[in-house]
Amino acid sequence: MNSNQITILLAKAQLGDKKVMDKIYQLLYAEIKAIAGFQLKQLKTGETITPTVLANECYLRINQNKAFKPGSRKHFLNCLAQSMRRFLIDNLRAQESAKRKGQYVDGGLTEMVGDHDVSFRLMDIDMMLEKMQEINVQLAETLEYKLLFSLTFPEIADVLQISERQVKRRWKQGKAMLLSLLGGESSGKP
Numbered sequence: 001m002n003s004n005q006i007t008i009l010l011a012k013a014q015l016g017d018k019k020v021m022d023k024i025y026q027l028l029y030a031e032i033k034a035i036a037g038f039q040l041k042q043l044k045t046g047e048t049i050t051p052t053v054l055a056n057e058c059y060l061r062i063n064q065n066k067a068f069k070p071g072s073r074k075h076f077l078n079c080l081a082q083s084m085r086r087f088l089i090d091n092l093r094a095q096e097s098a099k100r101k102g103q104y105v106d107g108g109l110t111e112m113v114g115d116h117d118v119s120f121r122l123m124d125i126d127m128m129l130e131k132m133q134e135i136n137v138q139l140a141e142t143l144e145y146k147l148l149f150s151l152t153f154p155e156i157a158d159v160l161q162i163s164e165r166q167v168k169r170r171w172k173q174g175k176a177m178l179l180s181l182l183g184g185e186s187s188g189k190p
Contacts, residue, residue, distance in 0.1 A: 006073055014069050021063050024076060029055070032080055038150045039084055049091070058083035074159050078141070081149060089126050128181050132174070139174035146171060 006027055012020045025032070036058075037051035062068050062079050070076035125147065132140035145151045145159065153171070157164040 003073075010070055010072060010076065014071060016069070018063070021070075024070070025059050025063075028073070028077065031077070032059070035077075035081055035149045035151075036084055039088055039148065054084055054087065055080075058087055061087075074161065077159060081144065085126065085144075085148065128178055131181055132177055135177065136174075139170050139177055142167060142170040143174040143178060 006024060009020045009024045009027070013024065032055045033051045036054040040049060040051055040054060058080055061083050068079065070079065129140050129144055129148075132143065141160070142156060145156045146153075151159065153164050153167045156167045160167065
C-alpha cells in the first residue's frame with residue numbers, strides 16, 4: 001500500500017470529499033479485515049459474523065456519520081477499531097441479556113498480562129480500557145492495539161507513528177496500570 005497515496009486521500013476526506021473514503025477503505029482493507037478477524041477469534045459468540053461482515057458493517061457506520069473526517073491513517077483505523085469493538089460489545093450485551101451470562105475471552109489476554117489465574121469478560125476489558133482512556137489515552141490505545149487487535153510492536157509503532165521502543169515502554173506501563181485497575185476491581189475498590 002502506498003502511504004503517500006493514503007495521506008493524499010485522507011487530506012481530501014478532511015476537506016469533506018466523502019467519495020475518497022471508499023478508496024481509503026480499499027487501500028487499508030487487508031489491515032482492517034485482519035483486525036476484524038482477530039476480534040472475532042477472541043469471541044465465541046455463536047453468531048455467523050465473518051471478518052468481512054464486521055469490517056464492512058463498521059465501515060458503513062462511520063462512513064454514514066456526516067461529521068466524520070479522518071485526520072490521519074491512525075485516526076481512521078482507530079475509529080474503525082472502536083466501531084468494531086462497540087459492535088461486538090453490543091452483540092454480547094444483547095446475548096447476555098437474553099442468556100444472562102457473559103462471553104469470556106480465551107487465553108490471549110491473560111497470557112499477555114502475565115497472570116494465568118485470571119479470565120476476563122470482553123465487557124470487563126472494554127470497561128477497563130475506557131477507565132484507562134480517562135487516565136492515559138496513549139497507554140489505553142497501545143493496550144487496545146496489542147490485546148484486542150493482536151498487532152505486533154512494529155505494527156503498533158507504524159500505526160501510532162512512534163518508535164518501537166516507545167511502544168514497548170507504553171506497553172509495560174499500560175500492563176501495570178491495567179493490572180492495578182483489575183486489582184482494584186476485584187477488591188471492590190473504586
